[in-house]
Amino acid sequence: MTHPHIHPVILSGGVGSRLWPMSRALYPKQLLPLAEQEPMLTATVRRTCGPEFAAPILVCNEAHRFIIAEQLRLQGVKGASIILEPIGRNTAPAVAVAALAVLAKDPDGLMLVMPSDHVIGKLEAFHQAIGLAAQAAAGGKLVTFGITPTAPETGYGYIRAGEASAQWPGVHAVERFVEKPDRKTAEGFLADGGYSWNAGIFLFSAKELLQELTALAPEIVTAVQAAWTGSAEDLDFHRLDKQAFAAAPSLSVDVAVMERTQKAAVVPVDMAWNDVGAWPALWEISEKDPHGNVLLGDVMAVDVKGSYVRSERGPLTAVVGLDDVVVVATDDAILVTSKDRAQGVKAVVEALEAQGRHEHLSHTTVYRPWGSYRTVDLGDRYQVKQIMVHPGHTLSLQYHFHRAEHWIVVEGTARVTCGEKVFLLQENESTYISAGTIHRLENPGCVPLRLIEVQSGSYLGEDDIVRLEDTYGRC
């Protein structure tokens, strides 16, 4: 059987705060290789390669745009549309805007909506379910995928499947959606066999979705259409109109449509799905040593059982005489918790935010469209940064009021503009940019450029910068 083209729509709006300190608002969970060798977002993209799929549409936080573009480039993903949310409005507006994007190029197109931060262990089962769901979606159904439960989870919503469709094998009517249950109810669901977990993965036609949304939550469609019409093309990105998008009610797809439409259907599927919601989930899905430990990076465990200990770019981490703990270290933050109380990490992230700190926002390495930098030493009147510039990339033409900069190239070649002069700087060569001097840094070469910058001055904040020209639209 054939069906219209399927457009993968990947939602990348979350910040993954329960996976702090590795996940940070500006470089969250889905962009990290937490569960596998590659980031979850590109792993999600690569689950939908093949002739039946169109190029993916990503709906993401504006702050993540350069990282996502770079990750797609590294994975060789071509033709992706990246829609930038100027503000988070939950999943229904994000899906609606993706539907408009699909409609614009493929009026009959189906869309497969997937969160960017899940793991699916059995890809073949997923593809088989997609095949079943696509028939029903082409026939006007709004299909959700129901995950066969393996434990009495109290952290997920459930779907009770109804009558099997006569027309579309493997597809059921939805009898009802159920909110997160208590433990006893969840045990009953597991025993019953007719319930599945609601994973937030959907397949429907763009047209149908918009019709239902227009009927059930018209304010979303109005707001999103205005935001889409007012969107600007910015490099490879669609930047939605902020004011218009902000007017959309913040609702999930489930609440706005799925729980209310007469067209809901469910395809139950057993595909080793995991939403990697918190650290214990990562312990769950990782390979364990004979003591039941998952040990990653520079860690030592003495007399430890059933634990998750991870320090890939953090300090040496030694755990002694503890069971069932989670220890995750990065170079500027450490989390120590127990597997059964790890949800409490959210309180840490909230406290950091309330205190105006930065450890919930960004890592020590800060990513820019041209590369990255990391502060390696900081004093009252000086700061030392290690700066990496991608081959062929260029920082803005800029100057600072309050700081002078010494640059020492330690890898690759730099082209430096300093006042009127333009010159090359090789490994082990240095230069000096006095405060107030207009300057620019480029990597004209084909290997990464790495340099050490020593800043000196009375004020060293990132906001002491005047950009005169910028390749990435940041002037």
Next chain:
Amino acid sequence: MTHPHIHPVILSGGVGSRLWPMSRALYPKQLLPLAEQEPMLTATVRRTCGPEFAAPILVCNEAHRFIIAEQLRLQGVKGASIILEPIGRNTAPAVAVAALAVLAKDPDGLMLVMPSDHVIGKLEAFHQAIGLAAQAAAGGKLVTFGITPTAPETGYGYIRAGEASAQWPGVHAVERFVEKPDRKTAEGFLADGGYSWNAGIFLFSAKELLQELTALAPEIVTAVQAAWTGSAEDLDFHRLDKQAFAAAPSLSVDVAVMERTQKAAVVPVDMAWNDVGAWPALWEISEKDPHGNVLLGDVMAVDVKGSYVRSERGPLTAVVGLDDVVVVATDDAILVTSKDRAQGVKAVVEALEAQGRHEHLSHTTVYRPWGSYRTVDLGDRYQVKQIMVHPGHTLSLQYHFHRAEHWIVVEGTARVTCGEKVFLLQENESTYISAGTIHRLENPGCVPLRLIEVQSGSYLGEDDIVRLEDTYGRC
């Protein structure tokens, strides 16, 4: 009553491995402000200031000499003798060599032997006990201080007091020394009331000690006399002859003398003593918050009770939903353990040693007689160091075969020798030292000099250094 002068003898031979990661072999426990605001060693020195005490004698590991000298200087301690052990031989040889040092200037002198890494909460009680013990020591007794037990500890040896002395109030004969007991025996000792903890603190005359040692362990005296006679004065240090000292049997004062002499006496004392043997002891003696936690440095505790969490120069450390744990973070190593299994940290230190790592040996900040340095970034062909030079100090005249160095002054003023040239470098000025060029760095000023050094080259090991001249005898 009067008595001969008391010479404080402070033994600083240990490496405090159960207090890793803060304690490291090259900068151990006693040199750190772990329990109080100041390092335990200088706190120990300052317990014996007053007219009845002579200047202290320190017996220490050669590797710690510059740090100890600097700490004494900072605390304003004058006239201390520092005897350097070329190799550790337990306490009896260390005490014997201190006795020779006392005899050389004061034939009737008493010596008060104290480990450098204990805490004494009730100083007045200690001084009172010293006063009682000094009378007996002047009369020929070898006095040990017995700590009134407050719990059935199984980690200490015990002393059973015998008959009270008629001649010296507060002084008892020693009935017997008891090895570390099991829990039940320790409970019996506590109930009995006649037992005290053996704290390794002694008071005796130097002459008497040497006489008893000559009778009971003559090989120690022979070896130590040769080591002392062969010792060299090196700046402010007595450096013992290594070969001679190595011949001394490695025995404790207790085993070599106290347990065998007829002249042993004990002064029981209740002085809030703690040997700070491991992390739980520090929790024990520290002030706690209402949840029974000790939280030091950049730490957060959510839903945590009875725990010790410390990160003074390490990353932000968040503990969530755990009780009775110990978490100690430094900038290059983290320990996570439980209060009742914290002894296991020794296994970590042993493993690090077996693996040829450095985290048990040194901190990221490395101390030199002229100041200190810390590696802040390290790549394949470059290294960035922050270097601090004390006012008036000078590094050696040196050159390197394999690395060039860029220096940027970020605080203070440097006098730089580079080849034939000598010049001053101020804040925000830089210079370049090519490989092979003879150079020297000095701080001619009266505030600390801080500079950033960027090394560039194919080999960056500390051993690529040729010293032509050195103020600290390191050529």
